[in-house]
Every structure is written in C-alpha cells, then in structure tokens.
C-alpha cells in the first residue's frame with residue numbers, strides 16, 4: 001500500500017519521531033528535571049533579566065541538552081536592539 | 094576456575110528476559126559449558142515453563158535460602174542438555190523472601206560448580222532487581238526498540254552502574270526487519286547511541302519463539318530459527334568469539350548471492 005502522506009512528506013517516519021522524543025525524555029530523566037521546572041525557570045529568568053535588559057521573550061530558548069557525560073542547561077536570550085534610542089550597532093554604518 | 098555470574102534484567106516487563114535466560118543458558122550448554130539458570134522472579138515463576146521443566150520441581154530458591162533443602166536437591170537437570178540446570182523460583186512467596194546478601198551468597202556458592210550462573214531478574218527497580226544483581230559479574234540489559242522500553246532500560250543501566258555491577262551490555266529484542274526498513278521502528282544504532290552502552294545481541298521478532306515456548310523447548314536448540322541463531326551468537330560473543338551482527342536481511346543483490354554460491 002502506498003502511504004501518500006509519506007510520499008508527499010507530510011508525515012515524518014515514526015522511527016525518527018520516536019528517536020527525538022526519546023532523546024528529549026531521557027535528557028530530563030537523567031538530569032532529574034521535569035519540563036514544568038524548566039517552565040518555572042523560564043519565567044523567573046525572564047523576570048530577573050528584564051529588570052536590566054529589554055529581552056525578546058518570543059525568541060527566547062531554554063533547553064536541557066545532553067553533553068558527553070553531563071546534562072547542560074542552554075539558554076539563548078535575544079536582546080532587543082535599542083534602535084529606538086537612536087544609535088546603530090557597532091561596525092555598521 | 095570460578096564461574097561467571099550473568100544477570101539478565103530490564104526496566105520494562107515483558108521485553109524478553111526469561112526468553113533470553115533460557116536461550117542463553119541453552120546456547121552456552123550447547124558449547125559444553127556447565128550452566129545454572131536461577132529464576133529470581135519470586136512469586137511469578139516462569140523460567141521453568143519456558144525451559145519445559147515445570148513438572149520436575151520439588152524444591153525452590155526460597156527453600157534453599159531458608160534451609161528446607163540442600164542446594165543440590167533444588168537444582169533440576171535439563172531433559173536434553175546434561176550440563177544445563179535450573180533453580181526455580183518460589184511461586185507462593187514474594188521478592189522479600191530473599192535478601193540481596195542471600196542472593197549474592199547463593200551465586201557465590203554456585204559459581205564454584207558452574208561455568209555460568211544466569212540470573213533471570215524480575216522487571217522493575219525494587220527489591221527483586223536488587224536481589225537479581227547482587228551477585229552479578231556482568232549484566233545484560235534487555236530492551237525492545239520502543240520508546241518506553243528504552244527509557245526504562247536507561248534507568249536500569251544507571252542503577253546498575255551506580256551499584257558498580259558492570260560491565261553492562263545491551264540486547265535489543267523483537268526487532269522487526271520490515272518495520273525498520275520502512276522507518277517505523279527505532280533503529281538499533283540509534284538505541285545504542287542514545288543509551289551509550291555496548292551491544293551484544295540483536296534478536297529478531299520470531300514466531301518460532303512463541304511456538305517453542307508453547308512446547309517448552311528453547312529456540313536456541315533448533316537449527317532453523319533466526320532468533321535461535323541470534324541467541325547462539327550472543328553466547329559465542331560472551332565466550333569471546335568475534336561474530337558480526339546478523340544482517341537483518343541479506344541486502345546484496347540476487348546476482349552477487351548467486352555468484353557467492355558458484356565461488
């Protein structure tokens with residue numbers, strides 16, 4: 001039987017989906033950190049950093065990742081450029 | 094030389110620990126090794142039926158530990174392979190009937206008389222597991238290529254490493270060739286990479302296992318089953334032979350296979 005969804009790549013192979021879900025769940029299991037805790041952390045980080053910087057909350061990423069022998073918490077927090085303040089970023093005219 | 098204690102365990106239940114214990118025991122005995130299989134799943138005795146020895150049980154593991162019989166009296170000799178023995182679990186007791194120290198002592202006594210002591214562990218991470226690994230020199234973790242089973246295997250591997258009962262090797266059981274080829278099953282390479290352990294066996298899904306279990310004759314005894322061959326390969330690897338993993342299917346062309354025959 002031809003699986004048209006798959007032919008048109010509308011659906012990913014379930015084995016690949018399983019691998020990604022497994023990796024994610026194991027990162028949390030191994031670190032003993034629940035996804036809810038990451039959410040809480042996210043809110044508190046936003047609160048703290050917003051006191052000092054204007055951050056782009058929508059573009060913010062906080063993830064647990066698996067390193068070679070330990071888990072890492074990786075945060076990527078974009079800061080809104082202060083164009084409104086009237087100066088251009090360095091190195092650009 | 095003192096024997097080697099191998100514990101066969103898993104996190105998730107029903108993934109093939111008992112099947113593996115019976116077949117690995119059979120395959121090692123076929124190589125002329127003296128083997129005893131201990132059913133450590135107290136209260137859920139099963140290894141006896143898988144090995145076809147259920148009618149010969151007189152005493153069990155708990156009788157030995159509690160001193161109601163001597164160890165020798167409780168050991169059941171296999172019908173076909175005189176080197177293969179079973180120490181059955183008690184059916185009417187629970188995991189707390191035996192302590193980890195008692196299990197370790199039992200393994201210690203048995204290893205003097207046998208080349209291999211195989212311990213069939215119950216599922217889970219509680220006392221039954223701690224009993225089963227107490228005397229282990231080497232731990233085989235069984236999983237199937239499914240998220241839930243692999244996740245539980247990860248937990249078990251962590252516990253075995255924490256208890257310093259290693260080395261730990263992995264067996265991936267019930268692999269379905271056609272599903273792997275379609276991309277609808279976790280790939281064995283992905284599983285070992287994610288779990289970061291060494292692989293010692295890939296066992297295909299095989300109806301022969303169900304048929305042979307019905308008869309109480311482990312598949313490793315027969316020549317024609319793929320799962321049986323895969324179990325014999327695991328035994329050979331444990332005995333130090335280097336055997337490549339069976340291809341899930343012969344991927345070469347018809348022509349090159351034909352040429353092989355001519356050569």
Ligand SMILES: Nc1ncnc2c1ncn2[C@@H]1O[C@H](COP(=O)(O)OP(=O)(O)O)[C@@H](O)[C@H]1O
Nearest residue numbers: 106107108109110111112267297298299302303
């Ligand atoms: N490779 C396989 N192919 C087909 N059936 C299998 C395979 N391995 C195990 N089984 C079946 O799966 C069931 C559970 O196996 P079992 O060895 O009792 O698991 P466990 O001891 O881990 O609970 C049994 O019915 C067994 O026959």
Ligand SMILES: [Mg+2]
Nearest residue numbers: 110111134139
């Ligand atoms: Mg079992």
